[in-house]
Amino acid sequence: MNDKSHLSNSYKNILISEIENSKALKVGLIQLNRPDVLNALNIDLMKEVVEALETFDKDDETGCMVLTGNAKAFAAGADIKEMADATAVEMLLRDQFARWDKIRKIKKPIIAAVSGFALGGGCELAMTCDMIIAAEGAKFGQPEINLGVMPGAGGTQRLTKAIGKARAMEMILTGKMFTAKDMFIAGLITKVVDNDLYLDEAIELAKDIASKPTVAVQLAKEAVLKAFDTTIEAGLEFERKNFYLLFATEDKFEGMKAFVEKRKAEWKGR
Ligand code: CAA
Numbered sequence: 001m002n003d004k005s006h007l008s009n010s011y012k013n014i015l016i017s018e019i020e021n022s023k024a025l026k027v028g029l030i031q032l033n034r035p036d037v038l039n040a041l042n043i044d045l046m047k048e049v050v051e052a053l054e055t056f057d058k059d060d061e062t063g064c065m066v067l068t069g070n071a072k073a074f075a076a077g078a079d080i081k082e083m084a085d086a087t088a089v090e091m092l093l094r095d096q097f098a099r100w101d102k103i104r105k106i107k108k109p110i111i112a113a114v115s116g117f118a119l120g121g122g123c124e125l126a127m128t129c130d131m132i133i134a135a136e137g138a139k140f141g142q143p144e145i146n147l148g149v150m151p152g153a154g155g156t157q158r159l160t161k162a163i164g165k166a167r168a169m170e171m172i173l174t175g176k177m178f179t180a181k182d183m184f185i186a187g188l189i190t191k192v193v194d195n196d197l198y199l200d201e202a203i204e205l206a207k208d209i210a211s212k213p214t215v216a217v218q219l220a221k222e223a224v225l226k227a228f229d230t231t232i233e234a235g236l237e238f239e240r241k242n243f244y245l246l247f248a249t250e251d252k253f254e255g256m257k258a259f260v261e262k263r264k265a266e267w268k269g270r
Helices: 043-058 088-094 096-104 121-128 143-147 155-163 165-174 180-186 195-210 214-226 232-248 250-260
Strands: 014-019 026-032 062-068 073-075 110-114 117-119 131-135 139-141 177-179 191-193
Touching: 014 043, 014 195, 026 043, 026 195, 043 062, 043 096, 062 195, 062 214, 073 110, 073 121, 096 121, 110 121, 110 195, 117 121, 121 139, 121 155, 131 180, 131 195, 139 180, 143 165, 155 165, 155 180, 177 180, 180 191, 191 195, 214 232, 214 250, 232 250
Parallel strands: 026 062, 062 110, 073 117, 110 131, 117 139, 131 191
Antiparallel strands: 014 026, 139 177
């Protein structure tokens, strides 16, 4: 599927672009674009993010996606103004965070390029991605407690699995902000880089991944994510099946033949 005509820049809350990658697959870039409110994640913005991710995911020419904000904010959370007057029943019927589950179904890797604030839903959105590259000045936090609520888009689960109970409790119960270095040490972040390099580094990483054999990348991502919601035994079985399944791809035969013949593999993406 190469038709991205509906990935138009008629989007109101995000900007999208495609980054060429010499001979390899492209990188799809999605930039949250509500700078006046520090990219607060309202319902319309999240609809657009999910649609853009799904479109890139189906596109044969795209190998990896990068999700970013701007220098001041990745995102300062769910849009508080949109929720301020809502009752429990309205929130339940709106079920706005259910849409976020669709991001879990994206097969291609997504890298969050974070600078500035990644708070509340912003931190949760970054954690929904597969890797986080952060500017050294980035600030991570789950400040919902200060609003009389708690994380509602995965924070209590993903943060705890990523950094452990002790530090997740501290973040969620105090609402304090933590530096990119703190979060790197805690294990949430892939790499911390200079403030002006966060997007370039994320794009370079995405290009590298986009140049790998597509099916192996997708099945490996799926297997790593499986570790979050299964037992070790079921996870190992799942991994093994995906491993064997890759022996059905042309790229497996090419990759191993190229190694034996001491040459660079030419991936077909199937
Ligand atoms: N929702 C709506 N608007 C927001 C927002 C949010 N989450 N975060 C910031 N904004 C708006 C501000 O209201 C302000 O708008 P106005 O100019 O119209 O007043 C604008 O963005 C700039 O913000 P500040 O003036 O506050 O900027 P600052 O630099 O002084 O402070 C900040 C930055 C510390 C991030 C502060 O904006 C802040 O605390 N934001 C809220 C963070 C938060 O509580 N996030 C959790 C939201 S709930 C959630 O995410 C639930 C969930 O689990 C999904």
